[in-house]
Amino acid sequence: MINPTPMSEEHKQQVPLQRLLVLLLAMMAAGLGYAVLSLPPSAPGLSGWVAENLDTSGVSNPVTAVLLNFRAYDTLLEMGVLLLALLGVWSLGSIPQRHEPTPGAVLALLARLLVPLLILVAGYLLWVGAYAPGGAFQAGSVLGAAGVLLLLTGWYPDARWMGLPLRMTLVAGLAVFVVVGIVLIALGEQLLEYPPPLAAALILLVEAAATLSIGITLAALFMGGRPSAGSGR
Amino acid sequence: MSHAFFYALLGVGLFTFGLYALIIHNHLLRKILALNVMGSGVFLVLVALAKRSQAADPVPHAMVITGIVVAISATALALALMLRLQAETGRAELPEESLE
Numbered sequence: 001m002i003n004p005t006p007m008s009e010e011h012k013q014q015v016p017l018q019r020l021l022v023l024l025l026a027m028m029a030a031g032l033g034y035a036v037l038s039l040p041p042s043a044p045g046l047s048g049w050v051a052e053n054l055d056t057s058g059v060s061n062p063v064t065a066v067l068l069n070f071r072a073y074d075t076l077l078e079m080g081v082l083l084l085a086l087l088g089v090w091s092l093g094s095i096p097q098r099h100e101p102t103p104g105a106v107l108a109l110l111a112r113l114l115v116p117l118l119i120l121v122a123g124y125l126l127w128v129g130a131y132a133p134g135g136a137f138q139a140g141s142v143l144g145a146a147g148v149l150l151l152l153t154g155w156y157p158d159a160r161w162m163g164l165p166l167r168m169t170l171v172a173g174l175a176v177f178v179v180v181g182i183v184l185i186a187l188g189e190q191l192l193e194y195p196p197p198l199a200a201a202l203i204l205l206v207e208a209a210a211t212l213s214i215g216i217t218l219a220a221l222f223m224g225g226r227p228s229a230g231s232g233r
Numbered sequence: 234m235s236h237a238f239f240y241a242l243l244g245v246g247l248f249t250f251g252l253y254a255l256i257i258h259n260h261l262l263r264k265i266l267a268l269n270v271m272g273s274g275v276f277l278v279l280v281a282l283a284k285r286s287q288a289a290d291p292v293p294h295a296m297v298i299t300g301i302v303v304a305i306s307a308t309a310l311a312l313a314l315m316l317r318l319q320a321e322t323g324r325a326e327l328p329e330e331s332l333e
Binding site for chain 1: 235237241242244245248249252254256257278282283285286287288289290291292293294295296299301302303305306307308309310312313314316317
């Protein structure tokens with residue numbers, strides 16, 4: 001299109017193109033569906049292997065065992081991704097100047113009621129992750145939701161928390177993970193290969209730091225920019 | 234056909250609809266949402282296919298949790314980039330490209 005055409009005409013010209021797109025996507029969906037349906041109807045995958053080694057993992061919830069023991073490497077890198085995303089957001093500018101929000105009575109009351117409850121739920125999810133669905137990421141996202149709720153009501157952390165303390169909390173999850181890994185290497189194990197007697201304690205330590213970092217990182221992502229150490233807003 | 238395949242096919246459908254929306258829409262917010270729908274489709278396929286044995290395979294579940302966190306991070310970064318683009322150019326859209 002060389003000349004800018006009116007909207008309706010442009011749409012008219014695009015209709016054949018759109019039909020072609022629908023056709024191509026339908027073919028792709030059919031191919032993907034065929035690929036899914038051609039998989040064996042019963043496949044235990046790695047579940048047998050996980051179940052065999054669950055006793056040495058320190059936790060009894062297989063998903064937590066995979067996340068923080070068998071495939072802890074993935075989780076370590078994932079904490080790095082979360083931190084990198086935050087660094088990316090921070091590098092785009094400082095917290096956007098927003099008009100002073102005046103939360104309604106309902107929102108203010110709701111935040112006051114929900115935030116302590118959310119923190120409690122986060123602690124529960126962190127603890128229960130050892131033997132039931134739950135864990136660091138679930139707890140961290142609940143904590144992040146509490147932070148978002150607080151930010152929506154116009155609450156901002158005091159300026160003195162926005163400098164070093166915030167940054168320390170943000171890297172705590174990754175830092176504890178890396179330190180645990182390196183200490184284990186120094187003790188003659190592989191990276192993040194927990195000795196079975198210590199596994200439960202180490203997983204809880206890593207998870208607690210990760211929960212805090214994930215929650216604060218998510219809330220910081222919601223702020224949408226780098227907080228300057230000098231000013232709270 | 235077991236339940237696992239029904240949900241896996243739903244996941245394929247979500248992925249396809251997301252891809253359609255990603256291509257069709259100009260506005261970046263819609264593109265970001267479309268990417269999230271595509272990601273949800275992939276997660277649904279993974280979780281559904283994990284249920285092809287008596288006890289669900291925990292490895293895809295762990296992968297999905299990892300994937301969700303990465304998707305959240307990517308979404309947050311994409312939204313920040315979109316807001317920055319809007320602040321710079323006044324539009325949250327990519328420049329129109331000639332199809333010729």
